[in-house]
Amino acid sequence: MTLSRRQALTGTAALLAAARAAAPRGAFAQGSTKPEVTKATLGYIALTDAAPLIIAREKGFFAKHGMPEVEVSKQASWGATRDNLVLGGERGGIDGAHILTPMPYLMTTGKITQNGQPVPMAILARLNTNGQAISVAEKHKPLGAKLDAAPLRKALTQESKVAMTFRGGTHDLWLRYWLAAAGIDPDRDVQTIVVPPPQMVANMKVGTMDAFCVGEPWNDQLVNQKLGYSALTTGELWKDHPEKSLGMRAAWVEKHPNAAVALTAAVIEAARWCDEAANKPEMCAIIGKRAWFNVPVADILQRSLGNIDYGDGRKVEGSPLLMKFWRDHASYPFPSHDLWFLTEDIRWGVLPEATDTKALVAQVNREALWRQAAERAGVLPGETPRGPSRGRETFFDGRVFDPADPAAYLASLSIKKLAGA
Known part of the structure; x- marks a missing residue:
């Protein structure tokens, strides 16, 4: 018996549908x-x-x-x-x-x-x-600087060192935004220095720095070692x-x-x-291994879950501003x-x-x-x-950044160092 054209097409479509159903979603395609x-x-x-x-x-x-x-x-x-x-x-x-x-x-x-x-x-x-933080040395804890950096004006001088991880990078921009919002000029009122992320805690330990901005797990490690506290997580500065x-x-x-x-x-x-929340413990166990971070899981897991011990008495469980x-x-x-980052690097x-x-x-x-x-x-x-x-x-x-008008945002900023200025 010969198949009609309609039957042949129907059979072919069924075979293709079955093949698609059998293939895993996102599987490698030939x-x-x-x-x-x-x-x-x-x-x-x-x-x-x-x-x-x-x-x-x-x-x-x-x-x-x-x-x-x-x-x-x-x-x-x-x-x-x-x-x-x-x-x-x-x-x-x-x-x-x-x-x-x-x-x-x-x-x-x-x-x-x-x-x-x-x-x-x-x-x-x-x-x-999200998932970064600005940390402050233990000696400055009594001043109580948090999202508002203004209390630090009493302690910071032109010899004070605040660290970030790369000039023009994200941590540099978070730190500068935070300081400038409090009237502290990051180019004139303090020394802004570069320190690689894994060396942040060690540098704070020897007393050479007053504050730093870096990703995790280094802020939580600082708190666990009682060398300082987190003034803020960067999601508080700019949500998500x-x-x-x-x-x-x-x-x-x-x-x-x-x-x-x-x-x-x-x-x-x-x-x-x-x-996936259920995968967080395994994720932290994997990245904490000697082959990857060589960091205790305890220094990674809690903030990955949104549980933040700021180190100054504040504790948050299940923060929506987690990484x-x-x-x-x-x-x-x-x-x-990306347009905001470029505008800040112009700033x-x-x-x-x-x-x-x-x-x-x-x-x-x-x-x-x-x-x-x-x-x-x-x-x-x-x-x-x-x-x-x-x-x-x-x-x-x-302050509001409108990507349709970045020039207006830039003009609204009082503390800046435009190229050539």
């Missing part, structure tokens, strides 16, 4: 979406927000998406991360990294590279929101603020477009896994957020006022690639943002 390479080398700093990269490696998400040879390599500092990105994986460096969101822009413009040589970069995903990104050399992305999508899909799956990897669109790299003289920020964001931010990766990872359309902007952003001091 054919045109097959990664061009199976390997990439990614750098990370020992900070909790590197977890999506580490978990993607440990839980097999990279392998699931056809890239079983992805390496995740510890970096000594953000400066070392930059230098290894300049080298690139083919020359013994790295192809991409867990990175402070402004750094790919500063590398693309040549502002932080040797001889000002531009190294084009791409941001493929955000790795987290963007923080680290997955940055890749643009040349690598353009040479391996399918691999870039596959890599990002694996990181998205890892971010979703990390954001997020996926929830509330934490993984999506909003271009509007503090890291970038010139004439910088075409919108063109720069369009060059570096690859949110369209993120959307492809999310689809590959099995993310439903309703879980992704509708557009590239989260709209107007409000800070703790009432």
Whole structure:
């Protein structure tokens, strides 16, 4: 008996539907979406927000998406991360990294590279929101500086040292915003210095610093060692603020477009896994291992759960301002957020006022690639943002950043150091 055309088409459709149902969501796809390479080398700093990269490696998400040879390599500092990105994986460096969101822009413009040589970069995903803190030395605890830094004006002098992790990076900008909001000029009233994240607590211990801004687990470790307290978590400064990104050399992305999508899909799956409360203890146990952070799980877990002991008598359980990897669109790299970082780097003289920020964001931010990766990872359309902007952003001091008019925001700031000023 011969099948009719309708029966044949119906049978073919049924077979295709069955095949789709049998394949796991987000599974590695063959054919045109097959990664061009199976390997990439990614750098990370020992900070909790590197977890999506580490978990993607440990839980097999990279392998699931056809890239079983992805390496995740510890970096000594953000400066070392930059230098290894300049080298690139083919020359013994790295192809991409867990990175402070402004750094790919500063590398693309040549502002932080040797001889000002531009190294084009791409941001493929955000790795987290929230989850950093500004900590103050134990000796200043009686002053009671918290979200308002003004009480510290009694103690800080031009010899006082406040530390961040990289000039023009996120921690630099949080620290500067906090001080400036209280009328403390971070360039004139104190010395703003660079210290790698894993060295923050040790430097505070020897009494050389008055305050620092860094990610976890170092703020909680400071409290556990009774060397200081957390004045604030950065989510209090700006609720659900963007923080680290997955940055890749643009040349690598353009040479391996399918691999870039596959890599990002694996990181998205890892971010979703990390954001499940039931997985937090295992996540912290994994990243705390000697091979990754070499840090006690007790220094990582509580703040990962949103349980914050500030070290000055304040304790919060289940804070909504905990580090997020996926929830509330934490993984999506909003271009509007990158615009704020660039505006702040103009504010503090890291970038010139004439910088075409919108063109720069369009060059570096690859949110369209993120959307492809999310689809590959099995993310439903309703879980992704509708557009590239989260709209107007409000800070703790009432100041508002409108991504439609960053110049007005910049003009409203009284303490700043514009390039050439």
